[in-house]
Amino acid sequence: MNSVSDTAIQRDRLGRKRAAALDRAAAVSPTRNVPPDRIVALLEAVIDAGDRLCIEGNNQKQADFLARALVQTDPQRVRGLHLVQSVLALPEHVDIIERGQVDRIDFSFSGPQAARLARLVESGQIAIGAIHTYLELFARYFVDLTPNVALIAAQAADREGNLYTGANTEDTPVIVEATAFKGGIVIAQVNEIVDKLPRVDIPADWINFHVLAPTPHYVEPLFTRDPAIITETQVLTAMIAIKGLYAEYGIRRLNHGIGFDTAAIELLLPTYGEELGLRGKICTHWALNPHPTLIPAIEAGWVESVHCFGSEVGMENYVAARPDIFFIGADGSMRSNRAMSQAAGHYACDLFIGSTLQIDLQGNSSTATKGRIAGFGGAPNMGADARGRRHASPTWLKAGAEGRAPGAMPRGQKLVVQTVETFREQMAPTFVEKLDAWDLAEASGMDLPPVMIYGDDLTHVITEEGIANLLLCRTPAEREQALRGVAGYTPVGLARDRQAVENLRDRGVIRRAEDLGIDKRRATRDLLAARNIKDLVHASDGLYDPPQKFRNW
Amino acid sequence: MEHMSLSFPAPTASGDDASKARAAAVICGVVASGNLEVLVEAGDDPAFCDIVVNTSAEGFGDIWRAVLRDFAARHAVGGLTLSINDVGATPAVVSLRLDQAFESFRSAS
Numbered sequence: 333m334n335s336v337s338d339t340a341i342q343r344d345r346l347g348r349k350r351a352a353a354l355d356r357a358a359a360v361s362p363t364r365n366v367p368p369d370r371i372v373a374l375l376e377a378v379i380d381a382g383d384r385l386c387i388e389g390n391n392q393k394q395a396d397f398l399a400r401a402l403v404q405t406d407p408q409r410v411r412g413l414h415l416v417q418s419v420l421a422l423p424e425h426v427d428i429i430e431r432g433q434v435d436r437i438d439f440s441f442s443g444p445q446a447a448r449l450a451r452l453v454e455s456g457q458i459a460i461g462a463i464h465t466y467l468e469l470f471a472r473y474f475v476d477l478t479p480n481v482a483l484i485a486a487q488a489a490d491r492e493g494n495l496y497t498g499a500n501t502e503d504t505p506v507i508v509e510a511t512a513f514k515g516g517i518v519i520a521q522v523n524e525i526v527d528k529l530p531r532v533d534i535p536a537d538w539i540n541f542h543v544l545a546p547t548p549h550y551v552e553p554l555f556t557r558d559p560a561i562i563t564e565t566q567v568l569t570a571m572i573a574i575k576g577l578y579a580e581y582g583i584r585r586l587n588h589g590i591g592f593d594t595a596a597i598e599l600l601l602p603t604y605g606e607e608l609g610l611r612g613k614i615c616t617h618w619a620l621n622p623h624p625t626l627i628p629a630i631e632a633g634w635v636e637s638v639h640c641f642g643s644e645v646g647m648e649n650y651v652a653a654r655p656d657i658f659f660i661g662a663d664g665s666m667r668s669n670r671a672m673s674q675a676a677g678h679y680a681c682d683l684f685i686g687s688t689l690q691i692d693l694q695g696n697s698s699t700a701t702k703g704r705i706a707g708f709g710g711a712p713n714m715g716a717d718a719r720g721r722r723h724a725s726p727t728w729l730k731a732g733a734e735g736r737a738p739g740a741m742p743r744g745q746k747l748v749v750q751t752v753e754t755f756r757e758q759m760a761p762t763f764v765e766k767l768d769a770w771d772l773a774e775a776s777g778m779d780l781p782p783v784m785i786y787g788d789d790l791t792h793v794i795t796e797e798g799i800a801n802l803l804l805c806r807t808p809a810e811r812e813q814a815l816r817g818v819a820g821y822t823p824v825g826l827a828r829d830r831q832a833v834e835n836l837r838d839r840g841v842i843r844r845a846e847d848l849g850i851d852k853r854r855a856t857r858d859l860l861a862a863r864n865i866k867d868l869v870h871a872s873d874g875l876y877d878p879p880q881k882f883r884n885w
Numbered sequence: 886m887e888h889m890s891l892s893f894p895a896p897t898a899s900g901d902d903a904s905k906a907r908a909a910a911v912i913c914g915v916v917a918s919g920n921l922e923v924l925v926e927a928g929d930d931p932a933f934c935d936i937v938v939n940t941s942a943e944g945f946g947d948i949w950r951a952v953l954r955d956f957a958a959r960h961a962v963g964g965l966t967l968s969i970n971d972v973g974a975t976p977a978v979v980s981l982r983l984d985q986a987f988e989s990f991r992s993a994s
Contacts, residue, residue, distance in 0.1 A: 564978070564982075568981055753975065753977050754975075754976065754977055755975045755976060755977065759942070759975070795977075796977040796980065796981060797980075820976055820977060821948045821951050821952055821976040852985055852988065853984075853985050853988045853992075855985070
């Protein structure tokens, strides 16, 4: 039986751990404003061997200065770490593993480092707990993966240590909340220290230290799609999507992926959508980053509301000028929030539409390929039916009715759609008998093949050959033929049962452009509301300020 | 460069279209966009469409045959000869361009 004092010590285990770390830190930096040249020593002082560590970063902003500092720490002192973070995107995120300082990682996305990560896993140098979706990882921060130390990025701190995260608030609130309230230590890198912040996004008493980074934190312009690169095939599939799906279901609340296929849809709203009389009837409310390609639709009065996961480089002034559309603080700048927008995308949107690299005969899709461990970030949160949803909308009810046998309990369903060209570059077929995800799972010892969107969540597939409505398929065999029937000249498409596909077409399960009354001659780039980046700048009245790499003037 | 000379059964072209093709070879569609151009001329047999393909991508003969067979079955192109110069377009682009090219050929006066 424990004595009273043992129990008290036990009760405050985390508090004592934090107090000890702060004592050691005081010897390095007596103030919470840490001199930049003391940051490596500070990390060595506060990080215990075996700690769970979160280096903030997403596919947008990155706590890059702190990541660079971490790889300079003494591997004898800072070791046995368990990384629990959204992305492994910077070289330093993987360098720290190669330096032998990390035992285990739990994450969501590793795009740019996917090949290096696969090599480390295959050679047994690192164990992956799991590859999560964003919401799932954030949820585990509050259950069993709470960070002991979080290294975050903010735009500015004031003298007290309050933080302004502004338009690129992104993942910061969820990371800080989990860490600060469960005995952890939060260190923020900031681009500037000011007397008065535009607004307080994170209060000072949730933060232990801030450091002025020598260079502003990196932000990737990930959601900028140059209209000049949109192909006529993408224009055609966008026409099919708008007429055969958006109009058909009256889709008002939605989320788009980041590909050119969906950028084409955004750019066709003010032209083709307007012709079809759809303004106000579709695409009014969005969970979406500030896509530059949405500017023409916003300016043409299509959009009522957009909530953002993050911001987008160059869109700050345009977004700030549209507080009627975006979520703007009293200071006049946007606040994004990835966790909130992911929840909005999951529960409050009637449609997710995105693209993928491979779709199999059951409709499972994945961007995983052998030799690359990339994860899927947030797509699976949006690209899944929300089984906990209870509110109805006409769109959700129509999809639910199509997908259910007569007499079943009435229930809605989310539209989850993949829009793809049947072949990708180098003539790689998008439709396959077996996903590469199976090989990757085997080579990397994963519990499951990494599937981005499961076939039983997928409701429609759109290709240049038409649209397949999987809700109307009554048997697995029908479903397979519906997929083959839009798979074009891929081996999967060529192996279709032509009669079965014609029968599905008669039933409206498959609809071709001609079935929808779409004149293919009009599928040209002339139909795009903006044909290049400069057109987007004009559409924004000069408020959109594209990054240099997108300027050719 | 791969060269293919193919022939497919096709619904016979309308009299107007046949005489248009006899009068002059017509380059149609979207030549300027770069990766595929189509030349329409008069052919010999009104029940067949002859198609000549010059493509920069090698080893996709089976896919070309499937794309062109479906195109010939879909449109009244019997009695016409099509010449296609391709610089690596995907089957999706080839199908779309051919459909667009033939529709603009038909509607040209």
